[in-house]
Amino acid sequence: MNMQGWAEIALTIGLAALIGWPIGLYMSRVWNGERTWLDPVFKPVEGLFYRAAGVNPAHSQGWLGYTGALLAFNAAGFFLLYAILRMQGGLPMNPQGFEGLSPHLAFNTAVSFVTNTNWQSYGGETTMSTLTQMTGLTVQNFLSAATGATIAAALARAFVANRGEGVGNFWADMTRTTLWVLLPLSIILALVLVGLGVTQTLAASTTATGLEGGSQTLSLFPTASQLAIKQLGINGGGVFNVNSAHPFENPTPLTNLITAISINVLGWAAFFAFGRSVLAKKDVRALAVAALVLLSLSGAAMYAIETQPAPALVAAGIDASANMEGKEVRFGVPASVTWAVQTTGASNGSVNSMHASYMPLGGAVQMFLMQLGEILPGGIGSGIAVMVVMAVLSVFVAGLMVGRTPEYLGKKIEAREIQFAMIAVLVLPLAVLGFTAVAAVLPTALGGLLNDGPHGLSEMLYAYTSAAGNNGSAFAGLTANAPWWNTTLGIAMLMGRFVPAIAVLAIAGSLVVKPKLAPSTGTLPTHGPLFIGLVIGVILILGGLQFFPALALGPLVEHFQVLGVVAGL
Template structure:
């Protein structure tokens, strides 16, 4: 551990929050339909979209209509992407000459990008054509990110309403988030990345001569444009199999810093946008504080672990100051950790190092960050939505202690809201632990493992955690391109994305019709350190404790095996 290493990690985490604050104010203006500096340019374009689709952006939908529109839109997106992947061999912009994907792989990939998971059971440069990357994956990177933002926008309107009826218009929220936020920021970031050396090309490949004189054929793609929305949209799917460890996606320490900051910036921005929209900035800053403490603590733990020499090497008389296995040498341990923490705390999933090669307890921390519910800060909108659900559960627990009906942000939290809140938080352990338990005793599933014993369990547990949490990062080792894994991981992604989304919108529907209450003497303050501590406790108990037995059998056992020289 070095001061420089700690400084790099602190800089990465802090810049994400610092840039998020002004962007959050701008995002709130987008959600609220307020005037923005892009209105003169984009307002006519926005109007054309509504006219072409026959949408009245002023018509507010009830929660069920809003949820139905969300599901219908994403269903159409899935079928279109599935068709592109299956038929890419007969579609244009396929200079690589790739065949169409198999049915189970196309299902998994289409579900993955539609749900903002971006899990990849394939090697991007060897399986997906230029058209699939551009018209398929990149398009869904925008739309899946915007879908998550719509959930938070609807929930914010429910909290601010006083005996209202609707939670907004899904089509307007989707259009405005994409047009005014994601597209402009992605264009700017893509141009910056191109200037710093990230590849952007429609050619299939380029020929090069290596240092030893051998000829090489280098795959080329429009990487910079996808890299920009991959990070800003908190998506994570890379064009190349090595993801952001590949120099064509991440060529230098400067691009590494820019991209790692981009991973979290819009997730945090959605927190600040929510606070401004519901007129409760202090209360939402408490949520930011709780999330930041958890993320920073786990990231610091990873750095402490990865800067220790591997016990097996020490036993062999070979000491090294860092655990460089699986790390990109040009980036080093601090940059790898400063990426691994934010990417698993968010629903991003991009990597610049191989997580399966981290120390066992580092792998446990990565899984733990996802298992908490992808709320640190999670996806754009989806993270703050589930964090608000956690806050509602926290005030409910506090209400039980003092015998009062709990309130949060001026709304009474009653049985209906808590029922939907539990659905939102329990789907994750059901999908993760349920599928892992079945896979652990199913011979066909076990064939995909590279390792057995505790590390093999970690491979399975990480895969289902990443899928259900809509993260998309991989532990490596697992051969997931098989019918069992592609199908069950796809089901986990669907459950982890749309069950909480519908539950949150149902909560919004229950809250919007309630009166807005002024704080009373009995109202629990939700903007101070006491509530931050209570919230962290609820998150750790509800989001983390239920996964401890599985983690104990996987990475924790592997850690003790490593210390005993058995690893």
């Protein structure tokens, strides 16, 4: 550990939140239909889409109509992407000559990209054609990210309304988020990345001659354009198997810094956009501070863990200043660790190092970040939406302690909201622990493990945590391209994405019809240090009670095994 490493971690996390603030203010104007400087460019395009689809953007939908539109749109996206994947071998722009995917892999991949998970049971450069990458996967990178934003926009309107009826128009929210936010930012970032050396070509490959005279065929893709939305959309799926550890995707320390910041910038922007939209900047800023504190502490813990030499090397008398196994040696431990906590704190899933090669406690931190609900800051909109659920639970707990009816952002919190809030937070342990328990005793599932014992359990636990949390990163070692894993991981992705989405929109539907209350002497302040501590406590208690026993059997046991082996040398 050194000051340079600490500064690198602080700079990356801090810049993401700082840059997210002005973008969030702009995003709020987009959600609210206010005038922006991009209106002359996109207003005509927006109107064309509405006329073609027969949509009246001024029509505000009830929560059931909004939810139905969201589910129908994503179902259509799934079936279209599934068809592209299955028929890939007969479609154009396939210079690699790749065949169509198997039914179970096509199902898993289509679900993965529609749910903003981007779990990949395949090697990108050996499986997906240029057409599939561009028109299938990249399109869903935009649409799945915009879907998350619509959830937050609808919830914000519910808090603002005073005995209202609708929560907005899904089609308008989806269109405006894609056109005004994701598209221009992705174009700018893609151009920057091309200028910094990231590849952007329709060619299938190129041949390179090595120093010793031998030749090697290197796969190529339009990488920069897909990398931009992969990070800004908090998606994470890469065109290359090693993701952002590949030099064509991440060639320099500067591209590493820029893309690492891009992982979280729109997640933080959604926090600030929500705060402006609900006219409660201080209250939502408190949620952002709670998330930032948890993320920063996790980054510090990971850095402390991974800058210690592996115990086995110490026992063998080998001089090692840090655990470099699995790290990106071009960038060092701080850049690898910062990326790891940002990608697991968000629902991103991209990697520039191999998570399974971290020390057992380092792997535990990564899993725990995802198990908190992907709220640090999580996906675009989906992160702040679940964080608001945590805030609702916090004021409910506080209300029980002091004997008062809980309120949050001017809305009374009653039994109906708490019931839906519990559905939103309990689906994650149901999917993760339920599927892991079955896989742990099923020979078909166990056949996919590279390791047995605690590390093998960690491989399974990480996979289902990543899937249900809509993260997409993987603990290397698990051979997931098999019917059992592709199918159950796909189901976990669907549960983790759409059950909380429906629950949050149901909360919005319940709140929108309620009167907007003015603060009273009995109202719990939700913007100060006391409330920040309460929210952090609720988040940690929920995550700890639900997942600590499983973590104890996996990475924690492995940690003590490592120490035991060393003691026996």
